[in-house]
Amino acid sequence: MQEEATELDRALEGRGWLGRVAIPPGRMGAFAAQTQAMRRHALSMSVLIGLGFYLAFAAGDWFTVPDQVWLALTFRFAIMLPLGLAVLYWLHHVRSSLMVQQVVTCGFHLLAVSLLAFLVTRSDSANALGFVFASYAALMAMVISMALPVRLVMVLAITVMLVQALAIAFGPIQLPILQLHNLMTAIVIVGPALFANRTLENERRRHFLLIEREESRKRQLAEQRDMLSRLAALDPLTDIANRRGFHAALASDLGRVGPDALVAIAMVDIDHFKLYNDHYGHAAGDRALRRVAQALAEAAGPVGRAGRLGGEEFIIAVTGISSEEIELYAERLRASVQRLALAHCDSSTADVVTVSVGVVLGLRDRADIPTLFETADAALYRAKAAGRNRVVIHDLPRPNAEACRTG
Numbered sequence: 359m360q361e362e363a364t365e366l367d368r369a370l371e372g373r374g375w376l377g378r379v380a381i382p383p384g385r386m387g388a389f390a391a392q393t394q395a396m397r398r399h400a401l402s403m404s405v406l407i408g409l410g411f412y413l414a415f416a417a418g419d420w421f422t423v424p425d426q427v428w429l430a431l432t433f434r435f436a437i438m439l440p441l442g443l444a445v446l447y448w449l450h451h452v453r454s455s456l457m458v459q460q461v462v463t464c465g466f467h468l469l470a471v472s473l474l475a476f477l478v479t480r481s482d483s484a485n486a487l488g489f490v491f492a493s494y495a496a497l498m499a500m501v502i503s504m505a506l507p508v509r510l511v512m513v514l515a516i517t518v519m520l521v522q523a524l525a526i527a528f529g530p531i532q533l534p535i536l537q538l539h540n541l542m543t544a545i546v547i548v549g550p551a552l553f554a555n556r557t558l559e560n561e562r563r564r565h566f567l568l569i570e571r572e573e574s575r576k577r578q579l580a581e582q583r584d585m586l587s588r589l590a591a592l593d594p595l596t597d598i599a600n601r602r603g604f605h606a607a608l609a610s611d612l613g614r615v616g617p618d619a620l621v622a623i624a625m626v627d628i629d630h631f632k633l634y635n636d637h638y639g640h641a642a643g644d645r646a647l648r649r650v651a652q653a654l655a656e657a658a659g660p661v662g663r664a665g666r667l668g669g670e671e672f673i674i675a676v677t678g679i680s681s682e683e684i685e686l687y688a689e690r691l692r693a694s695v696q697r698l699a700l701a702h703c704d705s706s707t708a709d710v711v712t713v714s715v716g717v718v719l720g721l722r723d724r725a726d727i728p729t730l731f732e733t734a735d736a737a738l739y740r741a742k743a744a745g746r747n748r749v750v751i752h753d754l755p756r757p758n759a760e761a762c763r764t765g
C-alpha cells in the first residue's frame with residue numbers, strides 16, 4: 359500500500375519524456391476508462407464546431423473563390439454537411455474503439471482542409487490562398503480541442519502541411535516564397551498547438567493521479583485503522599480478546615439475537631496460579647496462560663466469545679443457549695483446561711492446572727449485563743470456596759436453582 363502511494367508520487371513528478379506525466383503501466387486501463395468519455399465527447403464537439411465554421415464561411419466564397427463558388431458550395435453543403443452529420447451519428451451510435459473514432463474524425467477534418475486546398479488549385483483568384491492559412495487556424499483548433507495522442511497530432515499536422523504545399527505547387531500563382539511561408543506557418547502553428555495539447559494532457563493525467571493517490575491514502579488509512587482497532591481489542595499475551603474486545607463482541611452478539619434469547623456468562627479463573635508462578639517461574643506462567651486461553655477459546659466454540667479480563671481470569675459469553683445445554687457447555691470449558699495436563703505440583707486441588715467456573719444464565723432483554731457479570735463472579739467465588747476445579751451455575755430465571763459439578 360505504501361509502495362502504491364510512492365509509485366503515484368513518482369508519477370506525479372512528471373519525469374517522463376519531455377516532462378510528460380507518465381501513468382504507471384498498471385493504471386493505464388483505469389486512466390483510459392476514466393478519460394474515454396471526455397475524449398469521445400471532444401471528438402463530437404470538434405466535428406460539430408468544425409462543420410459549423412465550414413458552413414458559416416460559405417458566405418466568403420464569393421470573395422475568396424469567385425470563379426469557383428458553385429464548386430465551393432457543393433463541397434460545403436453537398437459533401438461536408440452530410441458527411442459531418444454521418445460522422446456525428448456514427449460517433450454517438452456505433453461502438454468502436456477510441457483510436458478508430460479519432461482516426462475517422464481526423465479524416466473528416468483532413469477532407470475538409472483538402473477540399474479547400476483543391477479549390478486553391480482550381481481558382482485563379484489570389485484570395486484563394488487565404489484558404490491555406492485558414493486551414494492552419496483549423497488545424498490549431500482541432501489539435502487543441504480533440505485531445506489526440508501526440509503521434510496522431512504529428513501525422514495530422516504533417517499531412518495538413520503537405521496538402522497545403524501541394525495546393526501551392528499546383529495553384530495558379532507560382533511564387534516559391536509561398537512554400538517557405540507554408541513551412542514557417544506550419545512550424546509556428548504546430549509548435550504551440552502541440553505544447554497546448556501536451557499541457558492539457560498532462561493536466562488530465564495529473565488530475566487522475568491525484569485522485570488515485572487520494573484513494574490509495576484513504577485505503578491505507580482505513581487498513582491502518584482496522585489494524586489498530588483489531589490490536590486494541592486483542593490481549594497481546596494470549597491473542598484472545600481483551601476486556602474491551604470482549605465487550606464490543608458481546609454487544610454485537612446481543613444486537614443480533616431476539617429479546618427471548620438466553621445469554622450465558624462464564625467467569626473462569628485458574629486455580630492456585632500464584633503457586634504455579636512461584637514454582638515454575640513467571641515465563642512458564644505466561645506460557646500456561648496462553649495454553650489455557652487457547653483451550654478455553656476452542657472449547658467455547660463458534661457460538662461462544664472468549665476474552666481475558668486480566669491476570670488469570672477469563673470470561674466466556676454465549677448467546678442463544680438453552681438452560682439444558684449450559685451445564686454441559688460450562689463443564690466442557692472446565693474439562694478443556696484439565697485436559698491440557700499442565701503439571702502443577704504445588705496445587706492442593708489437582709496435580710495439573712485446573713480452573714474454577716462461575717456461570718450465570720439470563721434473558722437477553724431482562725439482562726443487565728454488569729449484573730450478570732457480578733452474579734457470574736459470585737458463582738465463581740462459590741466454586742473457589744467449594745474446593746476449586748468445578749462449575750457453579752447461577753440460573754437467573756430460576757434464582758434458587760444452583761447446580762454444582764466438580765471435575
Ligand SMILES: Nc1nc2c(ncn2[C@@H]2O[C@H](COP(=O)(O)OP(=O)(O)OP(=O)(O)O)[C@@H](O)[C@H]2O)c(=O)[nH]1
Pocket residue numbers: 595627628629630631632633635639640641642643644647668669670742746
Ligand atoms: N505469569 C503471569 N502471571 C500473572 C499474570 N497476571 C497475573 N498473574 C499472576 O496470577 C496470580 C494470581 O494470584 P491470586 O489472585 O492470588 O490467585 P491464585 O493464586 O490463582 O489463587 P486462587 O484464584 O484463589 O486459586 C498472581 O501471582 C499474579 O502475579 C501474567 O500475565 N503472567
